[in-house]
Amino acid sequence: MRTRGHGLRHEGGRLGGFLRSLMSGVPWTDRAEHEAELRLEAPPSRVLRVHNANGRTRVHGEDRDDLFIEVVKCARAESREQAEDLLDTIRVQTRVTGGDLEIDIEAPKKWNRLAHANLELHVPRDLQVSVAASNGKVCMGGLRGAVQARSSNGSVNVTDVVGDVEVSTSNAPVSCKCTSGTLIARSSNGKIALGDHRGSIDASTSNGLIHAHVDQLGEAGCLLATSNGRIVLELPDEVDAEVDLRVDNGFIRSDRELEGSPREANGRLRGRIGRGGALIKLRTSNGSISLR
Numbered sequence: 001m002r003t004r005g006h007g008l009r010h011e012g013g014r015l016g017g018f019l020r021s022l023m024s025g026v027p028w029t030d031r032a033e034h035e036a037e038l039r040l041e042a043p044p045s046r047v048l049r050v051h052n053a054n055g056r057t058r059v060h061g062e063d064r065d066d067l068f069i070e071v072v073k074c075a076r077a078e079s080r081e082q083a084e085d086l087l088d089t090i091r092v093q094t095r096v097t098g099g100d101l102e103i104d105i106e107a108p109k110k111w112n113r114l115a116h117a118n119l120e121l122h123v124p125r126d127l128q129v130s131v132a133a134s135n136g137k138v139c140m141g142g143l144r145g146a147v148q149a150r151s152s153n154g155s156v157n158v159t160d161v162v163g164d165v166e167v168s169t170s171n172a173p174v175s176c177k178c179t180s181g182t183l184i185a186r187s188s189n190g191k192i193a194l195g196d197h198r199g200s201i202d203a204s205t206s207n208g209l210i211h212a213h214v215d216q217l218g219e220a221g222c223l224l225a226t227s228n229g230r231i232v233l234e235l236p237d238e239v240d241a242e243v244d245l246r247v248d249n250g251f252i253r254s255d256r257e258l259e260g261s262p263r264e265a266n267g268r269l270r271g272r273i274g275r276g277g278a279l280i281k282l283r284t285s286n287g288s289i290s291l292r
Helices: 013-023 080-087
Strands: 002-006 030-041 047-052 057-062 066-077 091-097 100-106 115-124 128-133 138-143 147-151 156-162 165-169 174-180 183-189 192-207 210-228 231-234 241-249 252-254 268-273 278-286 289-291
Touching: 030 080, 030 091, 047 057, 047 115, 057 128, 066 080, 066 100, 100 115, 128 138, 138 147, 147 156, 156 165, 165 174, 174 183, 210 241, 231 278, 241 252, 241 289, 278 289
Parallel strands: 047 100, 047 128, 057 115, 057 138, 128 147, 138 156, 147 165, 156 174, 165 183, 174 192, 183 192, 192 210, 210 231, 210 278, 231 289, 241 278, 252 289
Antiparallel strands: 002 030, 030 066, 066 115, 091 100, 241 268
16 A cells, blocks of 8 residues: 655746746646555355446456455645545445445545546456446456446446446447347447457447447347447358348448348348348448448
């Protein structure tokens, strides 16, 4: 556990005083940092919920029985002393409710642009994990249970998860790779990249590209939708599906042979791959669709 402070270097008293007068009222003049470690028992329910008000959150699933958590608090202020005082306003709260472990990182709202906490959580692989971040990136990987990740302003990255995945962010991209189960992905303003997925997909964004690579299509099929952006869907060589593609302003390209209604009409293309079955439904208002 240690605290570090970083400030401006002043060359001479006059220059230092001049810079101080210019920088008065600017919150990032000095910085303080505090590192801490926590060890917690795994929750009886095997459910972990994390809320980080401001900062990056990373969750690593590992072959272990307990939780090891690294917390790095950072603060900026007009002086080192004020920055260190601001660190004390960041609270790490842990509690067990109904068998679920809850970890809450709190910072006063009026200081949330000046103070944040970055979390690194090393947890048992079989936990079901839910992470909510108000402002910060969320990364999760190596888990063998259902995961949820939500960020208001920050990217979401999920890798190597066997279990249902539900991710969303308001103003940032979403990336998921090597996942298995039902995958739900949402972004208001950001691209969505889904790679090497086995199972069904429901993904949508208001503004951005959606690129999905499916190793095995689930029974519930694949639904991809964007208002302004391109859609690219890559399927396995052997697949049985019903296909329904539509664009309002753009074009459709299919590298797959479709049976039933192979010709595009009025921005819509429908047909069957193989024996049919799971529905593939792709929609964009302004952009193109590529089916590979």
